[in-house]
Amino acid sequence: MCGICGYVGKQNITLEQLKVMNDTMYHRGPNDSGEEIYVMPQGYQVGFAQRRLSILDLSYLGHQPMHSENKRISVVYNGEIYNFQELKEKLSDYPFQSNCDTEVIIAAYLKWGIDCIKRFNGMFAIALYDRETQEIYLVRDRIGKKPLYYWKHEDGIVFASELKPIMACPGFPKNIRKEVLSRYLFQQYINAPESIFQDVYKVEPGGIVCFRFGEIKTWKYWDIKEVYHKQSANPVKSYEEAKENLKELLKKSVAARMIADVPLGSFLSGGYDSSLVTAIAQEHSDTPVKTFSIGFHEKKYNEAGYAKAVADYLGTNHTEMYIDEQEMFDLVDSIPQYYDEPFADSSQIATMLVSKLAREHVTVALSGDGGDEFFCGYNIYENVKQAQQLDKLGALVHGICHLPGFQQAKLEEKLPFKVRVIAGNREKESQTQFGAGNYLIKAKAMVKECDNPVPIHYLIESAYGVNNWQIRRMLVDMDTYLPGDILCKVDRASMKYSLEARCPILDTDVMEYSYRIPHAFKYAKGDKKHILKDIAYDYIPKELLERPKVGFGVPLDKWLRGPLKEQLLDYSSYDYLKKQDIFDASYTSDMIQSYIKTGDAGPATGANYSKLSWSFFVFQQWYQYYCNKKWE
Numbered sequence: 001m002c003g004i005c006g007y008v009g010k011q012n013i014t015l016e017q018l019k020v021m022n023d024t025m026y027h028r029g030p031n032d033s034g035e036e037i038y039v040m041p042q043g044y045q046v047g048f049a050q051r052r053l054s055i056l057d058l059s060y061l062g063h064q065p066m067h068s069e070n071k072r073i074s075v076v077y078n079g080e081i082y083n084f085q086e087l088k089e090k091l092s093d094y095p096f097q098s099n100c101d102t103e104v105i106i107a108a109y110l111k112w113g114i115d116c117i118k119r120f121n122g123m124f125a126i127a128l129y130d131r132e133t134q135e136i137y138l139v140r141d142r143i144g145k146k147p148l149y150y151w152k153h154e155d156g157i158v159f160a161s162e163l164k165p166i167m168a169c170p171g172f173p174k175n176i177r178k179e180v181l182s183r184y185l186f187q188q189y190i191n192a193p194e195s196i197f198q199d200v201y202k203v204e205p206g207g208i209v210c211f212r213f214g215e216i217k218t219w220k221y222w223d224i225k226e227v228y229h230k231q232s233a234n235p236v237k238s239y240e241e242a243k244e245n246l247k248e249l250l251k252k253s254v255a256a257r258m259i260a261d262v263p264l265g266s267f268l269s270g271g272y273d274s275s276l277v278t279a280i281a282q283e284h285s286d287t288p289v290k291t292f293s294i295g296f297h298e299k300k301y302n303e304a305g306y307a308k309a310v311a312d313y314l315g316t317n318h319t320e321m322y323i324d325e326q327e328m329f330d331l332v333d334s335i336p337q338y339y340d341e342p343f344a345d346s347s348q349i350a351t352m353l354v355s356k357l358a359r360e361h362v363t364v365a366l367s368g369d370g371g372d373e374f375f376c377g378y379n380i381y382e383n384v385k386q387a388q389q390l391d392k393l394g395a396l397v398h399g400i401c402h403l404p405g406f407q408q409a410k411l412e413e414k415l416p417f418k419v420r421v422i423a424g425n426r427e428k429e430s431q432t433q434f435g436a437g438n439y440l441i442k443a444k445a446m447v448k449e450c451d452n453p454v455p456i457h458y459l460i461e462s463a464y465g466v467n468n469w470q471i472r473r474m475l476v477d478m479d480t481y482l483p484g485d486i487l488c489k490v491d492r493a494s495m496k497y498s499l500e501a502r503c504p505i506l507d508t509d510v511m512e513y514s515y516r517i518p519h520a521f522k523y524a525k526g527d528k529k530h531i532l533k534d535i536a537y538d539y540i541p542k543e544l545l546e547r548p549k550v551g552f553g554v555p556l557d558k559w560l561r562g563p564l565k566e567q568l569l570d571y572s573s574y575d576y577l578k579k580q581d582i583f584d585a586s587y588t589s590d591m592i593q594s595y596i597k598t599g600d601a602g603p604a605t606g607a608n609y610s611k612l613s614w615s616f617f618v619f620q621q622w623y624q625y626y627c628n629k630k631w632e
Helices: 015-023 084-090 101-119 163-167 178-187 224-232 239-256 272-283 304-314 325-329 332-338 348-359 371-375 380-389 391-401 408-414 417-423 428-433 437-446 469-479 481-496 508-514 530-537 556-560 565-571 574-580 585-598 610-626
Strands: 002-009 032-039 045-052 073-081 122-130 135-140 149-153 156-160 200-202 207-212 215-220 264-267 290-296 317-323 364-366 500-502
Touching (some): 002 015, 002 163, 015 032, 015 045, 045 073, 073 101, 101 122, 101 135, 101 207, 149 163, 156 163, 178 437, 178 610, 239 272, 239 508, 239 530, 264 272, 272 304, 272 371, 272 530, 304 317, 317 348, 332 348, 332 610, 371 469, 371 481, 371 508, 380 391, 380 469, 391 417, 428 469, 437 610, 481 500, 565 585, 565 610, 574 585
Parallel strands (some): 264 290, 264 364, 290 317
Antiparallel strands (some): 002 045, 073 122, 122 135, 135 207, 149 200
16 A cells, blocks of 8 residues: 655656655655656656555565566556465566565566456556556556546646645646536535546546557546446346355455455444454454444444444454544544545544554554445435336426426425425436435535536436436446545545555455346345345344444534634635635625524525535635645
8 A cells, every 4th residue: 555656748857856746645655665767758758656555575675666677667556456466376477576466567567468457356556657668557446446646737647646746746736627616515525537626637447547648548447337237237146146156255355355464454333344344354364353443422423332242242352442522623624634635525534533543553454345335235225216216206296396387486395305306306317316406506606607517416327228226326326426435535544544444345356246146135125235234144143233324423513613613704704715716705605604603403594504514614624725825
């Protein structure tokens, strides 16, 4: 696990400047660093740099940038290739010098070319320079576990695991891309390929970017739509067969992720996914697995007791830490430093806290991420099913409300909230992404008008070719929410403390096999995540796991209208917004002031908008940190 950065172009970036860029990611790799510059033809040059968190082969043989024996290939890389030993056996003709997976990437490329990526099972962000073809490749893993940004400019590109090295690059203009802001305010994250800056993009999950003498090509080697249709065309007909095969794949996946030359443990919330991953890890371990959970003194948020009960049953070496509201609040100021693109999912705070706890004992932690998206676990999937059942009625209500002569506003006011939502849900390209229309209206109105704004919802649903709304929404979430929010949250929170997080459920074989499992095995008579739960019950008694999902909540309304109130008022003052020239100064200032007065008390004007206000606050906090002052 590391951080990488570099550039290719005609600009004159010195080795010292490259080192400054690289060192902005010290937290991602405190064990080692390397920076090198190579001369290309036609006046171009390439700079590669990496900060290393040593996990495999802790010796200097794992140092990066790493080169092939014949010096044709140079690589910097962040992540883990879990099947590297298996690949190494197939590459026995290469004179390996180390026992790390980076060298396997080089050997695989020399034998199979860039298509070698399709053979890698892991999480990775790779930059590779081929001196024979003079091509530079940027590659991201299939589901987007590892981040990779790149800035396209007149002379070339600058790339990095985070935005900080790009911002530290000489000449970077920091021009805000206003077109994405309304979507950010609503979704609370910015999904690939967009970023917060103009001309800066994220390599998409499963994507490749190739640069050669000013020409850039992009394509996907793994696409959820294509893989889903290919796999689902060959469904597993037997439930028992599906369960047994999935169980074996999960066991193989967990075992592969327990290979490390440093201490390893597991996050344990007491829910199905983390409990199942931990149970399988304990099955593969000769000693008690180290497990970690955090507890909250507020009973409605606290799941620590459930986690401890599971830990006691499995016999893990469990550590829990109870935290109070002040400890959560103290992390607010660090959000922009480590989430160096605006990111407002407030569960990032709990993730940072449990990562900090785990890092005191281990360097690698297993997590249960991906179970909800791939096996139908979120409550929204229940709502989506109901919405599809009521869609025809919603269309009828919508039609009546828009008949000539009807007083539309008065009629809609009398309809129940859920009916209004279903009736207004007429956009076919985002039909599973319905929600309160007022939030959409306000998110759009807060941002100054600009050309070609990015739609707030993802207008992509017809491309999936799936009639079942539940399945379609799961696929949408795999393409957007999972990589853009969940995996981004975990990556930045864990790397804040130089901790590597590994997700067995997001193993390539597990993901692809999940598409062969009939949806009825995942959502069985209202039981979400049915087959995954069934496997968990093979390890842990049902009574320890079966309970309502608690979730984690930050008291945003209390904070924004309490200790953060003055800061929020400063960020939203008319004069500040007018000078900033990003938001609609009059509308946003009035909205925030109205919210502060009324809070989340009811449906009146300004109420129930702590989520939008928090997104706005986090953006302004980020802007203040990176764009309003010099930072180091």
